[in-house]
Amino acid sequence: MNFYSYRLMVRPQEQNYILRCRKLYHQYIVDMYVKIETERLNFIRFNQAKLRSEQYIHLQDAIANDANINDIGRLTILPSSYIGSPRNMNEYAQDAMCYVRKYGRPDLFIKFTCNPQWDDIKNNLFAGQSTTDRHDITARVFRQKCKAIMDLIEKLYVFGEVRCHMYSIEWQKRGLAHAHILIWLVHKVTPDQIDNLISAEIPNHTADPELFQVVVKNMIHGPCGELNMNSPCMIDEKCSKRYPRQFTSGTITGNDGYPLYRRRSPNDNGKTATIRMHNQEVEVDNRWVVPYCPLLSKIFNAHINVEYCNSVKSIKYICKYVNKGSDMAIFGVADENRYDEITQYQMSRYISSNEAVWRIMSFPMHERYPAVVHVAVHLENDQRVYFNVANLLEIAAQPPATTLTAFFKLCETDTFAITLLYSEVPQYYTWNVSPKKFQRRKQGTAVHGHPGIFQTDAIGRIYTVHPNNVECFYLRLLLVNVNGPKSFQELRTVNGHLCETYREACQLLHLLKDEAHCDSTIHDASIWAHPQQIRMLFAVILSTCMPSNPLELWNKYKHNIAEDILIRMRHHARNPDLLITLEMYNEALIIIEDRCLRIANKTLVQLGMTVPNRDMHDLFDRELQREQEFNSNDLRLFVQSNITKMNIQQKHVYDTIMQAISNNAELQKP
Structure with missing residues (x-):
């Protein structure tokens, strides 16, 4: 079966056959991607012996002892370079916080959902096909729509000049793809500007009939609750999204990350609309409207939820989609002596047909601007190395350079570098992988007073260190506070005194004051x-x-x-x-x-x-x-009505238990 020319050639009345064909088609797509992913993971698995990793000091110890490298390093690792791996997702979440550290809270959060009724999708279907039959077309169109909405935001400044952005693509089980977008603006959105950008009300049908149709079709939540108890959002007979919301005469900024948008009641000039649900007409008001941007909704005719971010905590919302795992639960007997990250990753995967097509076409899962450059942090002779049997002795004799050791060498020769913190270096220098050294940028904004120095928007991120790794944790603390160190020893030197530990240096610099x-x-x-x-x-x-x-x-x-x-x-x-x-x-x-x-x-x-x-x-x-959690009266009536139905053995057990309870005694085992 040709994946890109798949077509259903059946008569309309053969509905069961059509459903079976669609199920096979979806399974075919998933199987195709699973095979692709398995081959990629097998390459990593089968090259573990050629590409082993261990900290440099541990490799030195092994060579000094008996030159035995069989027990060095992790047996099977899944590197962060593999898109979608737990390490990759964790790094992406950490990178997101770099924007918050440098630029503060994001201004806007946008959720852009694919609309299967777009003409761009329907016009490319063969006769008799539906959008569920051609996930390849859906993926291509949504990819172009994502690029279009980002161009509108970044280049046409629909919300103002953009400082930085990031977004990730996510699928909810068998649902269509949607993008979660965070926007940082050069000029922050003030509370009095919210109503000009975001609306949570049904528009006037007479003044703007096109927007009215888009909002009623795409931006009405549910309805759920008493109108529809079987709605997917209902949990324990309550809407998990807290709809219907309360009427509000004006927008109120709260302290939980999102404001209370203006939702006027019908008595306060608020509009209503009639929608069809389960073959009946239901009237809805502004309490059911999902916040949206009128301009974006009219342009894309889709569900586009736009929220004003009032707190840095709102970034958790997008990061949890990046970091969440599969809903699959597994158990088994594991070998304690074997640590296999690849198997753990494969056993916890859930892949829908929509996601499979997206990944087969190599469309990006995450995009962001500006770039985040990772810089290493490690103790002296404790850098991570990659080695095999052939180059083992060579690497052990000459420790490889890292961004940290290259930063020390840069500060020895470059007078501008000694004015910088370690995390600021990527703004002015690029990391050359081949010679493993920093080089001055040749493009960007010229730095006043420093000829030949150019600055860009790149952000440096020092890898996080767990407090349990005590000395490395304090080394990192020094790196984010000390400008232009030339060596590990200089980092530990305070006022001419060489400290024995990095913790002591932090204490002398008053970096540990009041914990x-x-x-x-x-x-x-x-x-x-x-x-x-x-x-x-x-x-x-x-x-x-x-x-x-x-x-x-x-x-x-x-x-x-x-x-x-x-x-x-x-x-x-x-x-x-x-x-x-x-x-x-x-x-x-x-x-x-x-x-x-x-x-x-x-x-x-x-x-x-x-x-x-x-x-x-x-x-x-x-x-x-x-x-x-039971009703004692209902239970008593149930017992009284069924006690006469017991046989002799059941009645004996019941009487024995009730007598023991009445006497507050323990039951004797037979």
Whole structure:
């Protein structure tokens, strides 16, 4: 079967045959991509022996001992260069935070969804085909639409001059593709400008009938709730998207990342519309409108949700799509001596036919501007090396250059470089891979007072270091605060005194005053990390860094640490407005204490924290809650109506149990 010329040649009445053909076609697409991906992963797997990785100092030790390299390095790794791998997704999320660090919060969040009813798609179908029969056409058209909307935003300044942007493509199971876009503007959007850019109201049918049709068709949520209890957004009989929203006479900026947009009621000159749902007509008002930009909606005739970002926390929304894994659950008996990242990646994959086509055509999953340049951080002789049996001795004798060691050499010869921080170097210098050294940029904006120096928008990102890696963590802290060091020794030298450790150097430079590094570490994590990750980080800091005032850190970030527990209890209580309670904080403390016991075998009391109430943990036992959720009167009536139906053995068991309960006695085993 030819993938690009696939066509259904059946009579219209043969509906079952058509459905079977479509299912086979979708499976054919997925199988095609799975084979492609398997071949790529097999290349990485079968070249592990040729491309082994280990830190340089560990390689030196092995050569000094017995020249045995069989047990050096990771057995099977999936590198970050493989698009879609966990390492790749984590790096992309970290890169996103570089924009926040340099430019602050994003101004706009846009969700652009493919519309299968576009004329560009329908006009290219063969007779008898639907859009579900030609995912290749859908992917090509949506790719062009994504480029078009980005050109409108970047080149035609529909929202103003753009400073930087990033977007990622995502699929929701069998749904069509949609892009999540973050926009940073040169001139920030002020609250009084929101209504000029974003609307959450049904337009006037008489004044703009084209926009009215687009909004009614694409930007009305649901309806759900009492109008449609089977809507996909309904969880525990409540809308997970919190529709219908409340009427608001004017836009109000909140503190949770997004404002409350103007949604006027029909009594306040708000408009209504009639839509058809389940063969009946339903009247909707502004409470059901998803926020949109009128200009973009008219141009693209699609679902384009536009939101004003009022907080840096909104970047979590796009990052969670990049970092989330598959819904697949697996289990098995694993070999503890074997660590295989490729197998773990393959076993956790979910691929829809839409995503398979997109990847087969090599369309980008993520795009951004400006570029983020990664610069290494490592201790002396601790850089990562790539080696095989043939070049082992050569690499061990001469450690390879990294961006960090090249930065030290650059500062020795370049007078401008000594004025820069390590992370600022990529703005003025390019990294030449072949000679492994930095070279001055030849294009960009000329730097005043420094002939031959040009500046670009490139952003340097120093790789993050876990606080558990103590010395490397403090080395990184020095690199982000000390300009133009020429060596590792110079980094440890403060006022002519060569410190024994990087921690001592940080203390002499007052970089550790009032445990500021712990606070800043948790603060950064609270912006981009998930609550589970924040709890793990907090436990590591308590166990290894010994902060002087851990209770102050807990009280400052306890809401971020227990945020997922609050969300879980909201779903369980079927109350989206439920506020966080002491019981939820207590649950988070229990989880943290369990991790501290595993890391350092110490309780929270020993680490300067309060004692969690473990008896309160039963309140969060789902099985216990489920068993307790019954109506005693209904249960009593059920027993009374069915007790006469028991046989002799069942009646004997029932009487024995009830007698033991009445006497508060323990049942005796037969």
